[in-house]
Amino acid sequence: MSSQIAKAARRVTHEIHGVVVSSALMQKTVKVRVGGQKWNKMVNKWLPDLKHYLVHDxxxxxxTGDVISIVPGWPTSRHKRHVVKHIIAPFGTPFSERPPVPTxxxxxxxxxxxxxxxxxxxAAKQTDDATAIV
Known part of the structure; x- marks a missing residue:
């Protein structure tokens, strides 16, 4: 069973870079803004196309202000599907004064x-229920 989880986790290879927009408002969750561009045919130019992700920390x-790398992970809540891979550039306090990001x-x-x-x-509950019925 454990090897299936490990294989599924290692199968995902793409990572996304973004900036932390809000932190410390939710427990173990940050909001990350990921930049992008989209071509507009009417105006014939590239326009910014930003996306926001809720990321498990x-x-x-x-x-707030850290540049981070995120990867898809297990769904931890209704809207959280990504997890922090590592911090690219810290903003404010350095790495040494923060708790480490798990690998x-x-x-x-x-x-x-x-x-x-x-x-x-x-299993313990099933055995308790089975003995209570008998």
Whole structure:
């Protein structure tokens, strides 16, 4: 089971660079603005096409103004589908004074540990229900 999760996580290879627009307003979540351009046929010019993503920040290590790299991850809530890969350029406080951003292996290990704990709780509940019925 754990190898399936690891394979699925490593299959995604593209990353997106953006700027943190808001942080510390939601727990473990930041809003990231990703720049882009779109061609407008009517005006015959490129116009800015910005997108905003809600990104999971497990250790709350990001600050407003940081330039970061994000990758698609597991859905953690209704609108959060991306997770921080690493900080490209910090804004304000340096790296040394912030909690570290977890690596892919650390995130996979944490997810597997949560899954194992959930499975053990579910098995314990099923055995309790089975003994209560008998």
């Amino acid at each position: 497990p250790n709350s290590s990001l600050r 892919l292996e650390e995130r996979i290990a944490e997810r597997e540990a949560r899954k194992a704990a959930k499975d053990s709780r579910r």
